[in-house]
Amino acid sequence: MTTNDIINPANLVYAKPSVLNDVPMHYCPGCTHGVIHKLIGEIIGEMGFQEKTIGIAPVGCAVFAYKYLDIDWQQAAHGRAPALATAVKRLLPDRLVFTYQGDGDLAAIGTAETIHACNRGENIAIIFINNGIYGMTGGQMAPTTLHGMKSSTSPNGRTVPLNGYPLDITKLLAQLDGTCYVTRQSAHTVASVRKTKKAIQKAFENSMLGKGTSIVEVVSTCNSGWKLSPADSNTWMVENMFPAYPLGDLKDI
Amino acid sequence: MNNKKKDTEEVRLMKGNEAIAHAAIRCGCDGYFGYPITPQSEIMETLMELEPWNTTGMVVLQAESETASINMVYGGAGCGKKSMTSSSSPGVSLMQEGISYLAGAELPAVIVNVMRGGPGLGTIQPSQADYFQTVKGGGHGDYKMITLAPASVQEMADHTVMAFDLAFKYLTPVMILADGVIGQMMEKVVLPPFQPRLTEEEIKIKCPWATLGKPANRKPNYIYSLQLEAEEMEDLNLRLQSRYRTIEKNEVLFEEFDCEDAEYLIVAFGTSARVCQKAVEMARAQGIKAGLLRPITLFPFPTEQISHYANQTKGMLTVEMSAGQMVEDVRLAVNGRVPVEFYGRMGGIVPSPDDVFEALKKLIVK
Numbered sequence: 126m127t128t129n130d131i132i133n134p135a136n137l138v139y140a141k142p143s144v145l146n147d148v149p150m151h152y153c154p155g156c157t158h159g160v161i162h163k164l165i166g167e168i169i170g171e172m173g174f175q176e177k178t179i180g181i182a183p184v185g186c187a188v189f190a191y192k193y194l195d196i197d198w199q200q201a202a203h204g205r206a207p208a209l210a211t212a213v214k215r216l217l218p219d220r221l222v223f224t225y226q227g228d229g230d231l232a233a234i235g236t237a238e239t240i241h242a243c244n245r246g247e248n249i250a251i252i253f254i255n256n257g258i259y260g261m262t263g264g265q266m267a268p269t270t271l272h273g274m275k276s277s278t279s280p281n282g283r284t285v286p287l288n289g290y291p292l293d294i295t296k297l298l299a300q301l302d303g304t305c306y307v308t309r310q311s312a313h314t315v316a317s318v319r320k321t322k323k324a325i326q327k328a329f330e331n332s333m334l335g336k337g338t339s340i341v342e343v344v345s346t347c348n349s350g351w352k353l354s355p356a357d358s359n360t361w362m363v364e365n366m367f368p369a370y371p372l373g374d375l376k377d378i
Numbered sequence: 379m380n381n382k383k384k385d386t387e388e389v390r391l392m393k394g395n396e397a398i399a400h401a402a403i404r405c406g407c408d409g410y411f412g413y414p415i416t417p418q419s420e421i422m423e424t425l426m427e428l429e430p431w432n433t434t435g436m437v438v439l440q441a442e443s444e445t446a447s448i449n450m451v452y453g454g455a456g457c458g459k460k461s462m463t464s465s466s467s468p469g470v471s472l473m474q475e476g477i478s479y480l481a482g483a484e485l486p487a488v489i490v491n492v493m494r495g496g497p498g499l500g501t502i503q504p505s506q507a508d509y510f511q512t513v514k515g516g517g518h519g520d521y522k523m524i525t526l527a528p529a530s531v532q533e534m535a536d537h538t539v540m541a542f543d544l545a546f547k548y549l550t551p552v553m554i555l556a557d558g559v560i561g562q563m564m565e566k567v568v569l570p571p572f573q574p575r576l577t578e579e580e581i582k583i584k585c586p587w588a589t590l591g592k593p594a595n596r597k598p599n600y601i602y603s604l605q606l607e608a609e610e611m612e613d614l615n616l617r618l619q620s621r622y623r624t625i626e627k628n629e630v631l632f633e634e635f636d637c638e639d640a641e642y643l644i645v646a647f648g649t650s651a652r653v654c655q656k657a658v659e660m661a662r663a664q665g666i667k668a669g670l671l672r673p674i675t676l677f678p679f680p681t682e683q684i685s686h687y688a689n690q691t692k693g694m695l696t697v698e699m700s701a702g703q704m705v706e707d708v709r710l711a712v713n714g715r716v717p718v719e720f721y722g723r724m725g726g727i728v729p730s731p732d733d734v735f736e737a738l739k740k741l742i743v744k
Contacts, residue, residue: 175592175594176591176592176593176594177591178591178592179457179589179590179591181453182602188604191598191600191602195592195598196591196592196598197589197590197591197592197598197599197600198589198598198599198600198601198602199452199453199456199589199600199601199602200600200601200602200603200604201449201452201453202449202452202475202476202479205445205446205449205452205476208441208445208446208447208449208450208452208453209449209450209452209453209456210453211439211446211450211453212409212411212437212439212449212450212451212452212453212454212457212461213453213454213456213457213589215409215437215439216408216409216437216453216454216457216459216461217457217590217591220590220591237442237443237445237446238442238445238446238449241441241442241446
């Protein structure tokens, strides 16, 4: 096969999703956000929902998500994305409305909005990127930071007497009657990326079927914040994050 | 109870809070998001009783907090929908973050504050001590909020309609700054005529920036207030400030009683103005030429009109249910030309006309 054969559109087996904008991302090399953005772009395109989707961006590294996906977006105050999504979905019930939030946004400052949107069973999808750290502000401790894990505000490692316990908020959300689908996935291998894509697609479909709130947590890496190479971050995540945040469906009804 | 039949009657007797609920439905409000707090809970209670989702399609939702309420308003406003919330002082303090975001994102929204005494949890009795919070900022950053100060149940209804018109005209949050008296008292009111809610096609024309889903033939719409480049952030600020100057030029509202030949001018808004009107009558009965200027808009403030009276009067008295907040704006307008004194009660006390008349004689007439 020659180069010309390879770039011949008829032979293309893979392309940038049309919903994903052709712009450089601000994310660090090795960051999980880019992969999840691409998956969301693929799914919206495949569902034919570009004209019917409103995304709610958080405060955190994904604050600029609206630059990367070619859909209408609202950017929320820190933690308030589920409140915005609640209003948007109730005022535009035939639209696909999803939030995209990190662990600081969703599980610390936005805990009340997250729990109550889920408990009301708002017909929205919540994409939850859990990397156990505040990435954008420079690697501070998050509610999800693991025991002993170092961050800029737990420089000697997180301890229970000082900081309490890592918060498994997804487990908590699965207990609420308003949630219909709660799953925890990752994106560090080809197989896990495919599983995460299926999970996000299911969450989007659920919200259009009016089944209640769907949460897809993606256990992610923040190699800059973790001070590790991208490859070492993946290994560290498998060895340390997965035991605390085990992958799989927590709820599927 | 047949609410529909009731709504077709012209003159009604109801509380100020109830009037806001009726007026919201009638002016085509799309969404109300609120959290209970005295003395304004009748707004959401009335909406829930009227069930407008069955008639106009208006969404009414009890949120988990004032923080959530104001952010729901942000979400709705971002879709070009007529969105509102209401609360009382401590709850409005919680909303300040969201109000700043609404201003930064240039979104139209209506917020009602039925003020009660503070600081802290304070009291459930009426107060006007949130003037500074409302017209001087409250939230972070350089923004202004158009502020309407109703003094009757009729104005509670009228200002609800006007607030939405102004919010969409200038793409800014608008505050209706009432107090516990105006919210709780019952008066006659003629409710505004029914206007249908805007259709999505109408919203697309009126609010081309709204996030309704991106058709293939336009660029995506983003609702945001983040600018990492300082120059871009200054551009937004310059745009906002220019809009505020236009608002100051075009939207000042006030009412005057016996001002034409007044030698002594009382300046008061809301409930205080009603009390002061009686005090002016008492003064006139004793041959004292007193008048009352009642600002209806607190931002924009009737600076020019007050300045005009500084040339004609011997002194002014500002009366507020606070430690004296609006008095600073009156003094700025007067700029030292005549004495401007203050009389007020705090913590939920409403002054009596006798109190005001005595203060007028003691502080100004002398």
